[in-house]
Amino acid sequence: xxxxxxxxxxxxxxxxxxxxxxxxxxxxxxxxxxxxxxxxxxxxxxxxxxxxxxxxxxxxxxxxxxxxxxxxxxxxxxxxxxxxxxxxxxxxxxxxxxxxxxxxxxxxxxx
Amino acid sequence: xxxxxxxxxxxxxxxxxxxxxxxxxxxxxxxxxxxxxxxxxxxxxxxxxxxxxxxxxxxxxxxxxxxxxxxxxxxxxxxxxxxxxxxxxxxxxxxxxxxxxxxxxxxxxxxxx
Numbered sequence: 001x002x003x004x005x006x007x008x009x010x011x012x013x014x015x016x017x018x019x020x021x022x023x024x025x026x027x028x029x030x031x032x033x034x035x036x037x038x039x040x041x042x043x044x045x046x047x048x049x050x051x052x053x054x055x056x057x058x059x060x061x062x063x064x065x066x067x068x069x070x071x072x073x074x075x076x077x078x079x080x081x082x083x084x085x086x087x088x089x090x091x092x093x094x095x096x097x098x099x100x101x102x103x104x105x106x107x108x109x110x111x
Numbered sequence: 112x113x114x115x116x117x118x119x120x121x122x123x124x125x126x127x128x129x130x131x132x133x134x135x136x137x138x139x140x141x142x143x144x145x146x147x148x149x150x151x152x153x154x155x156x157x158x159x160x161x162x163x164x165x166x167x168x169x170x171x172x173x174x175x176x177x178x179x180x181x182x183x184x185x186x187x188x189x190x191x192x193x194x195x196x197x198x199x200x201x202x203x204x205x206x207x208x209x210x211x212x213x214x215x216x217x218x219x220x221x222x223x224x
Contacts, residue, residue, distance in 0.1 A: 103154050104154050
């Protein structure tokens with residue numbers, strides 16, 4: 001059974017650019033949640049996707065958007081990057097309502 | 112405002128001794144609490160959980176205690192081992208199943224051999 005994978009591992013962007021992060025969910029899981037973990041903080045919920053629809057959103061601006069594909073993989077897109085977007089982005093997959101399994105994360109640095 | 116608080120950023124414990132990690136929460140609507148462990152370059156992994164209807168849950172060396180009146184939970188690891196060195200996150204969720212995890216800031220545990 002393959003676990004949750006994320007790509008890329010690390011990414012460096014400059015302010016104002018756009019970025020796309022990818023997540024492959026664990027086999028059998030139909031729900032993907034994205035979290036942002038800033039330095040020294042705990043993970044903060046960005047949004048969740050279930051059956052290709054957004055199914056809940058945290059306190060993040062609209063420039064954070066996402067997609068879920070028919071195979072339940074997911075993308076997180078961030079437009080107009082700001083310095084404060086520098087963080088570890090974690091993806092977690094689950095079967096709706098069940099335990100969330102996290103990927104290793106993508107470290108984004110915005111210069 | 113932080114709804115889940117871990118007020119100790121770090122903790123050092125001798126191998127073989129007990130590690131106690133603390134967590135406080137402010138929202139009494141939380142009904143399920145979880146502890147996650149995180150190693151560098153890895154995602155958080157689930158460790159142990161407790162429902163709000165219980166006051167204790169045990170799994171091997173790990174025990175979680177919940178004090179609802181004080182809105183406080185703690186994770187006990189005994190005996191502590193060097194491999195337990197990691198960042199521990201306390202998390203909480205609301206009822207109705209499919210709600211996001213609300214995390215604390217984490218406590219870095221160092222177990223010294």
